[in-house]
Amino acid sequence: MAPNDDESVKLFLSIGLDEKTATTTINNPKVTANLTAIIYEAGVTNRCDRTTVNLLYSVRFVLISKLIDVLKLLHNWIAAVSFFDNHAPEDFKLNEFEEACGVVYAVDIEKAADEVFEENKKTIVEQRYRTNLAQLLEHVRKSLPWADPKIVKVS
Incomplete structure (x- = not known):
């Protein structure tokens, strides 16, 4: 492991990821960079509960990877951020999200x-x-x- 890899593993361990997941994650530099950015953005550089760790990990690997396929333009992403700002997580409805972001519209x-x-x-x-x-x-x-x-x- 490179020195930077050691720092990444320490960071991932500090938020509560298990050692196997942390070492597996650093094998992919893009994933490491994205997860590191999410950790700093969320402000959870010290240990956090397992639910938060799972949420951060899932946001990066599930949500973002799915949205990249669907939201093609900048104004789609802006609409998505605006939607999340104005809706509580427990009120999330996929069909409303897709409509607000222009996902369901065919462009002819x-x-x-x-x-x-x-x-x-x-x-x-x-x-x-x-x-x-x-x-x-x-x-x-x-x-x-x-x-x-x-x-x-x-x-």
């Missing part, structure tokens, strides 16, 4: 663009080349709050 840019075009068709035909495309694009973006704005613009 072509369909949204077609709808905006149809709504503004008369104006587009009248103004032709003088049509304000930025304004139309803004309507498309507003109808797709969970779409990546860069992709909407390119599409």
Whole structure:
């Protein structure tokens, strides 16, 4: 073990992880870095109860790994943090969380663009080349709050 590994093992042991879990964890540098950051962020560098240890370990390995697959954009993550700030853990409902973070919404840019075009068709035909495309694009973006704005613009 490198000197840094010894420090990590000591830190993991100090919060109540068993020795086997602590030594196994340091074999993965990414996991070690993430768990270390979570420990310092939670402010539990001294021994804490087993429930807290399990929660910290689970947050990193279960919740974050699942959310990374689902929350693709920064504004999805911001919505997730906001959701957790405004809801007590015992009131957590997965369907409300998914809706608040945009997980359940399928993004169909072509369909949204077609709808905006149809709504503004008369104006587009009248103004032709003088049509304000930025304004139309803004309507498309507003109808797709969970779409990546860069992709909407390119599409």
